[in-house]
Amino acid sequence: MHTPQLFADLLIILLVSVPVAYLCLRLKLPLLVGLMLTGIAIGPSGFGLIKEISGIEVLAEIGVMLLLFTIGLEFSIKRLAEMKRLVLIGGGLQVGVTIAATAGAAIMFGRPASQAIFFGFLVALSSTAIVLKSYVDRNEVDSPHGRAGIAILLFQDISIVFMLLAIPLLGGEDIVSFTSIVISLGSSLLALALIVLGAWFLLPKFLKQVVQLRSPEAFLLTVVLLCLGMSWVTSHFGLSLALGAFIAGMVLADSDYSHQVTSEVLPFRDVFNSLFFVSIGMLLSVPLLIANAGWVAILVLVLILGKALIIWGIIRILGYPQRIATMTGLGIAQIGEFSFVLAKAGQSANLLPETDYQSFLAASIISMIATPFLITASPRIGFFVQSIFKDGNVHDVENSEDDIHLTSSGGLQQHVIIVGYGLNGRNLARVLRAVGVPYVILELNADVVRRAKAKGEKINFGDATRREVLLHAGIEQA
Structure with missing residues (x-):
């Protein structure tokens, strides 16, 4: 069975990139540098391994x-x-x-x-x-x-x-x-x-x-x-x-x-x-x-x-x-x-x-x-x-x-991240608001998010099982 050239080229890039990336990270070098060096090595002026450029x-x-x-x-x-x-x-x-x-x-x-x-x-x-x-x-x-x-x-x-x-x-x-x-x-x-x-x-x-x-x-x-x-x-x-x-x-x-x-x-x-x-x-x-x-x-x-x-x-x-x-x-x-x-x-x-x-x-x-x-x-x-x-x-x-380290979470520090805005989530938000503790809410129901935002809640649409959503919510400062 014939293997498409593009597939073979992608496989070569991955085979070379992974060990180079590992080496760069172990040496505390930027990963971008490792990727560009990979391109130099496998490119036309290197070993010429890539055909479908x-x-x-x-x-x-x-x-x-x-x-x-x-x-x-x-x-x-x-x-x-x-x-x-x-x-x-x-x-x-x-x-x-x-x-x-x-x-x-x-x-x-x-x-x-x-x-x-x-x-x-x-x-x-x-x-x-x-x-x-x-x-x-x-x-x-x-x-x-x-x-x-x-x-x-x-x-x-x-x-x-x-x-x-x-x-x-x-x-x-x-x-x-x-x-x-x-x-x-x-x-x-x-x-x-x-x-x-x-x-x-x-x-x-x-x-x-x-x-x-x-x-x-x-x-x-x-x-x-x-x-x-x-x-x-x-x-x-x-x-x-x-x-x-x-x-x-x-x-x-x-x-x-x-x-x-x-x-x-x-x-x-x-x-x-x-x-x-x-x-x-x-x-x-x-x-x-x-x-x-x-x-x-x-x-x-x-x-x-x-x-x-x-x-x-x-x-x-x-x-x-x-x-x-x-x-x-x-x-x-x-x-x-x-x-x-x-x-x-x-x-x-x-x-x-x-x-x-x-x-x-x-x-x-x-x-x-x-x-x-x-x-x-x-x-x-x-x-x-x-x-x-x-x-x-x-x-x-x-x-x-x-200022340099102010993130898109709005600069919240020592805050609470509430996952879900059901009965328990609403009760917890009310208690935190009463005692003056900052918080942010993550909810996957778009209608709930829209209604809560209209009432002034700091709530975002997002899946709390996803790392990037938690980073946006400022989990590293929570």
Whole structure:
């Protein structure tokens, strides 16, 4: 019987990933690094064990979509509106200043202006998948530097539309006019607004009807459909797949079912997301890296330091302390996966010579591999920078540390988690409320959750047998 090549490739990835992951965890190294090293080892420039690379890349893209979907569940539309200053001003300045600085440096080295601007596009983007995965693992999505980093990443994802539209113009194609660029960009932004509005009205109502069926299977299938379906919709309007998944999660964040949705999606997200990090490693050409090791090392150093300094300055302008600005800058100082998409398009438009492409690819992947280490070291580096510049007293720094570890459970400490809101659950909640003990309730009946919320109870829809639901309820602080 013939075995499909994709199945064999997946088996090889798992066979190599598991021992590498075990070794990394035993050595206390970030798992993301182990997965990317796995990709390097089994990829075309390694042992060449993977044949169906395009199939692996499709599965990896699903992992990125599921990751952005779960992040969206942490950021409701209301919270995103509160972050508009970070998204629009912080993200806009980061993209604009990075493009300008990179283009200026490239022109100084004799590159044409169009090519220099394109280089700026490549450097301006950061890795949404790697940064968010690192923040999720460290429980820092809702920290001050986590919110700042995610806001900038969101603006970068939206700016990709403009960059892709501008590439033919930079390449000198006569068929593309500035007017058509503006029209296409305006259409995409209008479509984005309509998609968010439509999803906000329709998705929670649709999920509510599915919940009434009391079927875990139907609930899971619906959640996956909403995630992948919204990604498909946004991609047809020139936006990224990941942005659509984020929107789907964001509009469900305020629903009663967000915690249960997260717990259902997490196993799939982690498996598919692992394939993404392996696929990144497979892009690296080891022979070229060895042949140009010195130049690539200099390029990596300049990219990370330059980008971190730009982001640090922007976060400081927005009024954040030195420590948070430093941690944000180090967290998103790498090159992003969407830069690879732009690089391919730039090659077609004669904006990126093959030698530059290979060097850029090697430097980008190394910057991605370095990211988990930079994020781990960023608190200590941030504290060191704060102590030198002294923009606040010790009390301010301690408050910042408290903010960093504030979770999505609302900051509850020493609270009680009530499982079920039946007769006993209601009686216990009444007693705890009377004696002033904080509590949160988990309930699987959607109607009960809705009625209790209307009365002001702190209650969430979720299965208390699921680890992620309990983490959202703050079980580690209970």
